[in-house]
Amino acid sequence: MSLRTPTTPSPSMSPSPSAKRALPTQEVLVGESCRRKAKTAHEESPFIRFGRHYVRTIEMFSLPSVVITHGLLWDPDENPNTFTVIENRHFASFQALVKLVPVFALKVDGDEGSPEDLQRWMDEFAACLQLGASGAKSDDTRSLRGSVIDWLKVDFPADTVNLNRDTKVGRGFRNKVTGRLLCPVMLDWNDESVRTELLNRTVTIDGEPVNGSHWPAFLYASGIYNESVPWVGFLMGENLLRTYLHIFISPSSAKGAEEHSGDGRATRSGNAANYGMTEVTKASIAYAAAQLYFALSDSAVFNKHQKNCDALGLYNAIRDYLEDPEFKSDTNDLLAWWNRHVFPAHHVEKSKMNHGLAHMRAARAAARSSGAVTVGGEDQQQDGDGSGSA
DSSP: OOOOOOSSOOTTTSOOGGGOOOOOOHHHHSSGGGSSOOSSGGGSOHHHHHHHHHHHHTOSSSOHHHHHHHHHHOOTTSOGGGSOHHHHHHHHHHHHHHHHOHHHHHHHHHOOSOHHHHHHHHHHHHHHHHHHHHHHHHHHHHHHHHHHHHHHHHHOGGGOTTOOTTOOTTOGGGSHHHHHHHSBTTSOTTOHHHHHHHHHTOOEETTEEOOTTSOBGGGBGGGOOOTTSTTTTBTOOHHHHHHHHHHHTOHHHHHTGGGOOOOOOSSSOOHHHHTTOOSOOHHHHHHHHHHHHHHHSOOSSOOTTOSSSOHHHHHHHHHHHHTOGGGHHHHHHHHHHHHHHHOHHHHSOOOOOOHHHHHHHHHHHHHHHTTEEEETTEEEEBOTTSOBOO
């Protein structure tokens, strides 16, 4: 069995050099350690840690076992157009997983054990990833539940008095602020009948009940939507950026999202730093959006089958947009915008000119033109006949 590993490793998905260490034995990598809570971080299987990054940057809702199986059975000779969007996405996710966990590819390509042993190893590997993924998603959901309300209370103190950071009661369309942020941009939140229908969950758009694919206002910069150019300002919402910074950089950086400089002043390394992540991924933007969607809602349970808070629909709809060839140029510009805001130290354009050296060269050229030369490290002035004066 052979894995089709990507030829160029992605810097955003590779573990940081500082995190490298000798690979543990198979019993430590996979086994009982992934089925119980580790006493310390050092006792935790590395595959569980990779599972935390997997859910945030590769696949939020698809099980690792599904992605792995799809990737191993993928036929490279088949035309990608014969596969569905989800199938192609699963294979892209499989490639990203191989970049994230190189030992996975080495295990499959070089394993000399029986097929049963390899299958058992794969099952344990997928189980460890899923354990990490579930833990990370729960941690982010719990953390954002209170932080999102903290941000809104600063921005809209008069309309968020009744919101409690520790409970979901009163959120969603029951509150002016969270309701406006969740309201699909195709609807007018200022229309009382629209607000009533949203609250009663009876509103429809083009005959369809409102779902995650009807872009909520928080996705847009300042909540401004122009139906003639609906891609302008899309996925540039202030609270979406805050959510991303909260998850990947640090909660403190989210409080001053506009001033975030990436100078690493947080006392603890964020999730991005822990995995050497220096650029955003399309899936990570969709992940942040789905987490914010749930945090703003009054839904008590984060479940992909939850119809009252269609986070799964929103996640897939955003990824559909970001992967649509029709909007490739817009998406590239958008990703550049995100990278400048989240990882400025790596993506802010810097001058490539060596200013000091350029100044010295200019001075040398001026000296030569005036007849000054350097001999033995000392500047000498030439006489008119070309001989140096003492």
